[in-house]
Each structure stands twice: as C-alpha cells, then as structure tokens.
Amino acid sequence: MATYKKRASKDKRAKSQKDLVEEQSTTAEVFNTLDETAGKTEAWVAKNQKYIFIFIGVIALGVLGYLGYNEYVQKPKEKEAANEVYQANEFFQEAMTGSTAAKDSLLNLALNGGEGKFGLIDIIENYSGTKAANLANYSAGIAYLNLKDYTKAIEHLSDFSSDNAVYGAVAKGSIGDAFMQLNQPKDALEYYEKAIAHNANDFTTPKYLLKAGIAALEAKDFTKASDFFNRIKEEFENSTEARNIDVYIGRASTTK
Missing domain, CATH: 1.25.40.10 (Tetratricopeptide repeat domain)
Known part of the structure; x- marks a missing residue:
C-alpha cells in the first residue's frame, strides 16, 4: 500500500514561522546587547587606559621588587646570619649537653657572644626576619629559662614561631x-x-x-x-x- 506524508496545516505552518521570527528577534537582541556591552567596555578601557597601565605597572614593579629583594637582600642576609650564629649555637649546645658547672657561663656566652663572635641577642637584633634570628629567639628563651630570668624567657620564646x-x-x-x-x-x-x-x-x-x-x-x-x-x-x-x-x-x- 502506498504511504504519504500528511501536509502540515496552514495554522501550524504559520505558527512555526512566527516562532522562527521570534527566535531570530531574540537572538538579534542578545547580540545587540553583547555589542553594546562590548562597546561600553572598550570605551571605558579607552578612557581609563592611563590608570590601567599605571595599575599594571605598580603590580609588575611590586613583583619585580619582591623577587629582587628576595634574591639580592634576603638570601645574602640569611646566609650571613647563619654564619654569624654558628659560635653562639656552639656555646648553647655545649651548655645544654656539657658539665653542669660551666652551664651558666656557657649560656651567657651563647646569649652575649664570645671569642669576638655575635651572641644570640646580637643575631636577633641585627638579623631580624631571618630564620637564624627566629631560631635564636628559641635558644635565647631556653637559655634565660635555665638562668632563671623567666620574664626574658617568656619574651624570646613568644617571639619564636615554628x-x-x-x-x-x-x-x-x-x-x-x-x-x-x-x-x-x-x-x-x-x-x-x-x-x-x-x-x-x-x-x-x-x-x-x-x-x-x-x-x-x-x-x-x-x-x-x-x-x-x-x-x-x-x-x-x-x-x-x-x-x-x-x-x-x-x-x-x-x-x-
């Protein structure tokens, strides 16, 4: 038996055409809105490009400044502090592990320096912000605790973080x-x-x-x-x- 496709009614075809027109109209409105928004954005950028460039420049300078400071200031300072604290750490370790008789004397050398070298207090004052100074606060706090200077012990241990x-x-x-x-x-x-x-x-x-x-x-x-x-x-x-x-x-x- 032969088959055939039923033709759409006139009303249905008219409705489909109406929907298509509405869809095209909505799409056009969306693109017009996007164009307007893009245009406003371009106008704002053009008007404020001087300030935008200044802002970007400040950010770039900040990043470069940080990298430069870290490379040419902080790293050498860290290395110098680590070298300077060596003798103070030796006194401190000897005091904590050696004979009790010499303990107080060694702790004072660790804190105040000896043999022409910095003590822990010198490291804290001269190399603030370094890892060596942070650790020096710990050692100084423990030293003062053993020397029964409890207020200074609290002060230095409070400044230590780890x-x-x-x-x-x-x-x-x-x-x-x-x-x-x-x-x-x-x-x-x-x-x-x-x-x-x-x-x-x-x-x-x-x-x-x-x-x-x-x-x-x-x-x-x-x-x-x-x-x-x-x-x-x-x-x-x-x-x-x-x-x-x-x-x-x-x-x-x-x-x-």
Missing part, C-alpha cells in the same frame, strides 16, 4: 614553665594547653598533659586536672608520665 612538632610544642610548654616559676599557674596552664594542641605525639603530649594537670591543680581547676591526668592514663599508658598517674588522679579527685 610548625615543627617538637620545637613548636617545647617553646609553648617552656613559656608555661616560666609562668609556673613566676607563680602564675593560670597563665602556665594556658600555654601548656597550647603545647598539647600544637601537635599530638608520644614525646611532648604526655609531658605537657602532666604539667597542665599540675598547673590546673595549682589553679584549683580540679575538673581540668582530672581530665589531663586521665588522658595520660588512657592514651599514653606506656609513657614515663603514666607511671605514677594514679597518684595524680587521686589528688585531683580528693581535692574537688
């Missing part, structure tokens, strides 16, 4: 130690908590949990003290700090 798991925690914990020596247990507790939060590890965390617990006892915050001691028992049962932890837990519970 993401290192151990150094960062020890710096904050040592500030806590200094506050404890100044009979300020609440301030000490704050820094012990910062030391705990800095990085979780088997070396510094149980150490500062115990110190935080003791500081909390001194501050009469027995609930906090109990929490710190119980963390040691539950999370660090093999640590040195866990050996007598039941005694501390007992102190926290009986003094509530």
